[in-house]
Amino acid sequence: MDTNPGPSVTVFTGPSLSPAEAARTLPGAEILAPVARGDLHRARERGAQLLVVIDGTFSHSLAVSPREVVDVLRDGAVVLGASSMGALRAVECGPAGMLGVGTVYRLYRAGLLSSDDEVAVTTDPDRDYAATSVALVNIRLGLRRAVHRGLLTARRAGEVEEAAQSVFFAQRNWRSVFRASGVADPDGAARAFCEQVDVKRDDARRALRTAAGLLTEGAFKPSGTAHFTTSLRYPGHDPLLGLDRAEAASDLLRWLFGSGRYQRYVWPLAVGEPEFGDLAAIGPQDRADALRERLAALLGRTLRGPEEIAGFAERLALELEFLDEFQTELMRRHAVTRLADEAEAHGLRPSPHQLRAVRESVAVAHGYEDWPSLTGDVTPADESGTERLYGALPLRWVEEACDRLALARAWQAGTRRPAGPQQPQAVRPASRRTADGA
Template identity: 35%
Template sequence: MTVHLFLGPTLSAAEAAEVLDAVILPPVAHGDVYRAAQRGATVIGIVDGYFEGVPSVWHKEILWAMREGVHVFGSASMGALRAVELSPFGMEGVGDVFEAYQRGELEDDDEVAVAHAPAAYGYRALSVAMVNIRATLSAAEARGVVRPATCAALLRIAKQLFYPDRSYPRLLSEAAAAGLDPGELSALKGFLPEGQVDRKRADALAMLRAIEARLAAGLAPKQVRYHFEATIFWDSLRQAAAPLDEPRDEGGEGSWMQSALLDEARLHPVAYALARKGALTRLLSRALSEEHAARPLGEEVDAAILSFRRARGLWDAGAMEGWLRENGLRAEEFARLMESEAQVAAVQRWAAPHISAHLVDQLRLDDLYVRLWARARDKQRSLEEAGLADPDLAAAPLSREALLSWYLERRGEGAAPRDLAEAARRAGFRDEPMFLRALLREYHYVRLREAPERSCRASEIPPGPPRPA
């Protein structure tokens, strides 16, 4: 049996090793329980965990690990919180902190939160957990060091402090400022060096001893009764999980670069808003595909790859490899991206007949409705006056290929392949004839607007958005 323990400021690795033979890991974070189970853990014990700066461990990954036969224990800190929340599903909580939450005596997460030093300094606690302050003041009251009323006042003061600021010197200072009895505060100060109660550490050791006893008695694989529902969010966790032996990037280059990139994007609000909408479309497309168990077919992914490379002129292997390097992607990551593109394309095809009303509303929200509506009205009026409201390609002064070339060049895509079907799809038209008609109307309208005899009335119409309208 292989035991993995997630420890930090509550209990040191050296102390844990004296009690139990286990793989000792840093405080648990998002994806760590999944990784531990993937690495062969049969028992997982959670004591400490991240909750600020680094995403916290998901309930979902604990449920998945138990479904896979792994026994998961929790105690003292983050482990106690998750054990209370997941005890109906089979996670096992150990210790006074867990039981206090279970009985409803404690409710707030900050009761177990502490500030701590980084890994290089052994995750040493830099503040005192509220549950430890409660236990210590209770012991002081039981010993007659402080009266019950003073104990209650001290607890109120400690609770009002932000968790990183909780320490006994700070508590005594705040209590003195609040006018509490100086004699009792002096007695408490003398009591603290020997009288402090580390409730969290005691609970963590109790969990290790409980695991040891269960192992000695023989521990069969965990059995659960619930159905585990795989979702798009679960899939994202699995894809993002890195090996446990890779150090967590707590502000290193990887996280810094991603944060810097997103900060840069946020400073360009129009581009950022478009990126957010695109990301939301991608997320919802994957969710719909998963809900209907409809993964893209191989030919659909191939089509997405072809479209991607055509749009960027990445025809030869060298150009493609260069793009991957510049964008920080491996080949397998690019394949997943293209599968996502195929999902988006499928959802867009499905949504096309139903989306028009929503598109109009979005144009209003984007402040484009008035400008585009004015241009559309002027285009219709101008084309009707010129007898070109429903133009025919046969009567046009240019071929299909030349018309598409004109359109792409006006968009700044002069080097793009002249594929009418692909261009129609990318532009959002239902089919080629619909796209071709729109191109002809735009072509004739632009020529009419650029003609010297264009009326003053027409020239006063506000210009459209970036070409073509």
């Protein structure tokens, strides 16, 4: 069967799968470097009907945003993701119609993985963006398979895995993590076996096979017609998703602070505030605790009344716009809300396992070791009846975000439990770090 996709298929790959192998699997496809912001728009403008996102960039250029994925989906393209950046965006943009395949995608969708650090690697642009470090998800699964083979005990594998998490992503390789763990591997058999495990590569291959299947008659037939152009990108689309500017900023504030995502954006806003005026006099050993205490004091002051909250929401919105992340975060919140609404409409509730997992995740996103540590730092209700996390964040914001996120996870995982008063509400944040070549 002829599955030559012609010029209407575009694949973004690099560290997960070589461009040469991608070209052999999909002859005639346009094979490009890891996707960056704007690349999906440009590919769609050229007429791409099927876009396969495997790898993408993070730190040295802006990552492709969920908003961009939604743009090309709404214009009629099919977008398939797997392995790395593709898996991340497939989970986030599934409600809009993006397709996801593979082990990494399923692990993120089930909530067993949450951080970008799991798939982040460094790359060599001079060698078709080949990976120069090992992804944490490959290390985790490689160790599990080594245990099944009897090459490592579960305890020793756990020690290596713990060491891998502590190694900076750019320096992760099998030699360094075994050395850091102190686990003996005299003949090198365990390490040699683990080095052969590459779930990101396997997922990328599956994505291309899936794309080839979509091209068969009766599944997906590229029409070669694209109506998307950069100049017409925004007409017909409300970037604020039905909200006015103040409402969008306020809703985003509650979402970011409730879910814990605020941590990546709030520090520039603290510069120049009186709470941080004496940091120069504090020794390095006490700096982390001092920063946390002063941030709590700043938020306790700025998140007290409606006027103060509105003012801080606008400042945060301006910071997000400066970083070109305002619409991305707004779309992420919108996607979670849409999934949660679908879950409620179908009577779904999170499973006990999902509930435990999301509670632990939300605690980590807020800087706590676990959920009991977070709940133990909630202060009694003040004169307005508001309980606050570390005396600053309204606890109801955390609960609202947790409810939406847990319901969204239940819908994504297809957990079909009847709604009822016996089903507890769950919580989940999204904690992510960024790096090149994810």
